[in-house]
Structures are given as C-alpha cells and as structure tokens.
Amino acid sequence: MINNYLILISLFFIASCTTKQDKIQQNAISTQKTFPLYIKDLDTNKTISSAIRRSFENYEAPRLLDNELYTNFKYTELKGFNYNKGNGTISRRDPSKIIKENGKYYVWYTHRETSTEPKGFKNANDTIPSQDWDLAEIWYATSTDGFTWEEQGVAVPRPPKPKPGWRSVATADILKFKNKYYLYYQAFDAPSGKYNKKRDAYDICPVAMSWSNSPDGPWTALDNVVIPFGTENEWDYRVIHDPNPLVHNGKIYIYYKSGMDTRDANRKFWDAWGVAIADKPEGPFIKHEANPIMNSGHETIVFPFKEGVAAIVNTDGIEHYTIQYAKDWINFEIASVTQLLPTAAGVYAPDAFDDDGDGDGITWGLSHFINAGNNWNKMYSKLGRFDCDLSQKVNDPSLKQSNILLPNDLYFSQGLTAEQRKRINKRNN
Numbered sequence: 001m002i003n004n005y006l007i008l009i010s011l012f013f014i015a016s017c018t019t020k021q022d023k024i025q026q027n028a029i030s031t032q033k034t035f036p037l038y039i040k041d042l043d044t045n046k047t048i049s050s051a052i053r054r055s056f057e058n059y060e061a062p063r064l065l066d067n068e069l070y071t072n073f074k075y076t077e078l079k080g081f082n083y084n085k086g087n088g089t090i091s092r093r094d095p096s097k098i099i100k101e102n103g104k105y106y107v108w109y110t111h112r113e114t115s116t117e118p119k120g121f122k123n124a125n126d127t128i129p130s131q132d133w134d135l136a137e138i139w140y141a142t143s144t145d146g147f148t149w150e151e152q153g154v155a156v157p158r159p160p161k162p163k164p165g166w167r168s169v170a171t172a173d174i175l176k177f178k179n180k181y182y183l184y185y186q187a188f189d190a191p192s193g194k195y196n197k198k199r200d201a202y203d204i205c206p207v208a209m210s211w212s213n214s215p216d217g218p219w220t221a222l223d224n225v226v227i228p229f230g231t232e233n234e235w236d237y238r239v240i241h242d243p244n245p246l247v248h249n250g251k252i253y254i255y256y257k258s259g260m261d262t263r264d265a266n267r268k269f270w271d272a273w274g275v276a277i278a279d280k281p282e283g284p285f286i287k288h289e290a291n292p293i294m295n296s297g298h299e300t301i302v303f304p305f306k307e308g309v310a311a312i313v314n315t316d317g318i319e320h321y322t323i324q325y326a327k328d329w330i331n332f333e334i335a336s337v338t339q340l341l342p343t344a345a346g347v348y349a350p351d352a353f354d355d356d357g358d359g360d361g362i363t364w365g366l367s368h369f370i371n372a373g374n375n376w377n378k379m380y381s382k383l384g385r386f387d388c389d390l391s392q393k394v395n396d397p398s399l400k401q402s403n404i405l406l407p408n409d410l411y412f413s414q415g416l417t418a419e420q421r422k423r424i425n426k427r428n429n
C-alpha cells in the first residue's frame, strides 16, 4: 500500500518538476512549513531538499524495504571443485550466466590448470601463465541444487595458432537463441599482463564465439572475432572484455567492458561498459552510438528486469557498489547503493533470453573470489555462490537490510601503509 502511495507522490513530483531550482522557488507558496511525520501527509508543493526529492525521483521508493532493486548478498562455499590445495595450479573464475537445461543448472567459467602458478609476463612461456586467466580454457559444470557442482570438463579449448584465442580463452558468457547455444569469450593472442606500448594496454583481447546444438557440446568455434576492438582513437580501442549477451526486441545485445582515458598510478584505466547489437548470434555486432553506456563497474553483470535491464556495478568507478537500471537498455541510472556485491557474477536469470518485456530478476548466481588462498605468489581464484533478492516474484525483507555489521577485524585488516603512517607522523610533528 505505502509503496503505491510513494509512487503516486513521486509521479506527482516528477510531473510537476521543472528544474530543481525553479521548483524549489515555486514551492515557496506552500503552506506546509515542516516536513510531516508521515510521508502520506506531505504537501506536494512543499519546499523540499534535493536529497529528499532524489529519494522520490531517483529511486523506486525512499525506503530500502520497498526497493525491488536493493538487496543484501549472502555467500555460500561450493562443493565439487578441487583446487590442488590452493597451490595456484588450478583456478576457476569469471563464471557465465547460469542456465537450466535437462533438469540441471549449467555454468561455464575460465579454467586454468598449469604446472605452476602465474608468474607474470616476464617469466611466462608456453606453459607458464602470465596471469590467473592466461593459458586458460572454457570449462563447464552442472548442478541439481546450485550448491554442489560436478565439473564436466572442457567446452571451448584453446584453438591452434593463429586462430583467435590460441594463447587463452577466458571470461565466457552463454546465450541461448532459437534453440542453439552460443559461448562468447575473450580471445587472447598474447600472454595477458605485458604492457603493450603500441596499444597502451596490458590485457589485450577481442571477443570470439563458439556454438553448439547442446549445452553439453560439442562446440564449434567461429574463426573470426565477433566484437572487434575500436579503432585507434575510440574508447574501446584497447580491450573488449566480459561479453554479456541478452535478448531484447528480437536482437542480441552484448554488453562488454573496455578501458579508456589515461591510466592512474594503479594501472587502472577508466573502466566503462558498452553494448553491441546484432540480429544474429554470429553478428555483425553494431556498437551503440551512445557507448560507453556505463561509467563504473569492472565485469559486466546484467539481467532483464521489468521492461528494462538491471546491472550489478561492482569494483571500480565513481558509481561502484550500485545496482543500476536502464528502462531503455541503454541509459542506466542508479537504482540503489549496496554492499558486499558479488565480483564477476554469473547470475541465474531464468528469463534472460525470453525477451518478454517483463524480466523477473534474480535470486542467486555464482561469483569468483580472486586470490582465494590469500597468497599473491600462489594466485588462483575460486567460485562461490551468492543469494539475493533482486526479483519481482520474491519479497524477502531479510535481504533488504541496511547497516550490515561486518567483523571488526575486517576493518583493522585494512591498515595504514608505512607511507601513509609516515605522512601522518610528519603532519603531527
């Protein structure tokens, strides 16, 4: 009930709102002097602050409990994957969306199994990986409950030189379209991690694709790249990462990440997302003229929600730690700010490819945990499960809480560096 009321109020605000400043001036005529105890008593002509106006206009509801696109995230360790006692020789990461077929859940992911842990570009060779996702293949696993998984083996191996991805195939996502299955993935033709001066990048790959008549394969690789780099002065010149296919208006929308502008001290470019659209899974994919369409995040994590598309925006950028929404599938707005978001999530969106204009949303998926052994010299990643309530069908108030109390030692684990302490001591003296 209150939700509808809030929507009514916010619709009134939106309809009557000209520019914020003009509106506040016009509000001077309101008779209501103080903000009422109950929102339902608010005089829609009352002078209100931008923060309160934003609460009604920018979000589905001014309270988290009523916001379909706000959620807490709960995490569960998975059973069924062996990591060689964490010695860095096996890594699983960047899980795909999850689909349900033949009564089982399917997930694809970057699987690295090498004689050593990653040793950086300078020490990399045909058998020694440069990065956690170097010398990798796309493997898959199935599950009946989403908690215990059975690894099935390789789906997309590294093809022979000079085919795209001969060095490594990684970070796949799945599309089911007209009863065929398509895996889109990053195709590396050089060890990732070396800074390439000409391209001013260090993780260089376009997107390739393999297809199958069954989720269990066999998979046939296209010999060509399906989403190419941008040209020299275009925002997505350096890399095309994290392909995320969905179906909208009968077309295939592939959201992807690239890195633009100049690098900061931590080698970070401005991670931004684009979308490329095609009528057929093999393309041609046309990059949207409004690209980049997301200003934050790292991996792209999108799913259909109501008539639009929602995004989990984690890790990087001025709007990280948000859930965002684009009613038109292009123009994203912040729908909520949250915490402990899954990294590189592969969501289970049962209607990801239904294209019915009423996406239900998600309640779980898999994500990855990098440096799973907490030892950068034995680097590997592992998969874990997250649960949430970003679903229209589910309403779980226990997943709409704020003020999640994290263990105190987590805060103290983020201690000052010696440099920072030195600067503080200097300031004190």
Ligand code: AAL
Pocket (backbone or CB within 6 Å): 094, 133, 170, 171, 186, 203, 241, 242, 298, 299, 344
């Ligand atoms: C991931 C993704 C891409 C990058 C690397 C592996 O989180 O962004 O796949 O190339 O890191």
